[in-house]
Amino acid sequence: MISDGGTGIRALTQKRKPSFIRVGSRPYPRPGVPPAKEQVVFLPGIPHQWCIVHAQRELLKYVRTKAKKEEREELTLLVNQILFASTLQRAEKAKEQLNTYGYMMYSEAAQRLTKIISSYWHLLTTHYTVRVGRYKIPPTTNVIENIISNLNTRLKTMKKIKTSSSAEVICRLIVLKYRLKPLTDSENKLKRNKSPLELSIKKNCKLNWYFFIKKSCR
Structure with missing residues (x-):
């Protein structure tokens, strides 16, 4: 998981310290008051x-x-x-x-x-x-933030999503845009200025890309 700050990472991976008890106050257990539950660590074992x-x-x-x-x-x-x-x-x-x-x-x-x-x-x-499959995890959240920004921009310009089917179509169009968008900042020179769809054609020559794109827009 990639986070934009150390505070968020600590909140997910470390137990919260017990709250400060004033001097002279009676500690737990108190009559009629159950003790506080043990703090749970979220996402244990997941690299950050x-x-x-x-x-x-x-x-x-x-x-x-x-x-x-x-x-x-x-x-x-x-x-x-x-x-x-x-x-x-x-x-x-x-x-x-x-x-x-x-x-x-x-x-x-x-x-x-x-x-x-x-x-x-x-x-x-x-x-x-850390690797996911054969690839190293990205060091930044730029890609994630760009997708979130794109989604927020599109959703703000819409007055109202009346049905779940219309929301699904919009999400499909957003995904299709990223499939056709050229990779201008790719570290691999062979992939630069080529779209993910263009790069995947050679791997799956039998796929009919016209029907694939048409299906994505439904």
Whole structure:
């Protein structure tokens, strides 16, 4: 699962700490008052990834507000190298450089950034190690947010969905749009500027794509 913030991830994976009890108050169990239920961990065992774009915003906000003016450029560069490294080894190397910079330059901001990144390290690096099938999980929530934004825009422009069948047709049209939309930002050069439908034709030559698209629009 990919989240846009560490708070949401902790809420799903960690038990909530017990509420503070004032000194002198009588603890549970009290007569006639049942004890609080044990906090349940949601989605146990499911790997989580903190979206690196949202993490970048949080970390660079700290750099802009807390770091000295002369060290902001260097800290920004190191943070970006950590978050957007192509491999886990390069990310670890960049984190070590940030740690060294903090102690060599006596930079409190760099030392604080190192502690923040280290505390969230397993959430920032999940996409390097976890795979779904043969593919690594995405490091950002951009694709998900684009789909949600598209859905919200289309639903807001509609006055009212009178029946469930009309809502189903609209969802089919949205799916069809993504099948025909070219992959302009694909890392694979062979897939760039080609639609998912175009790329899948070679894998299933026997499928009649005219009837397939027509069926999707019903």
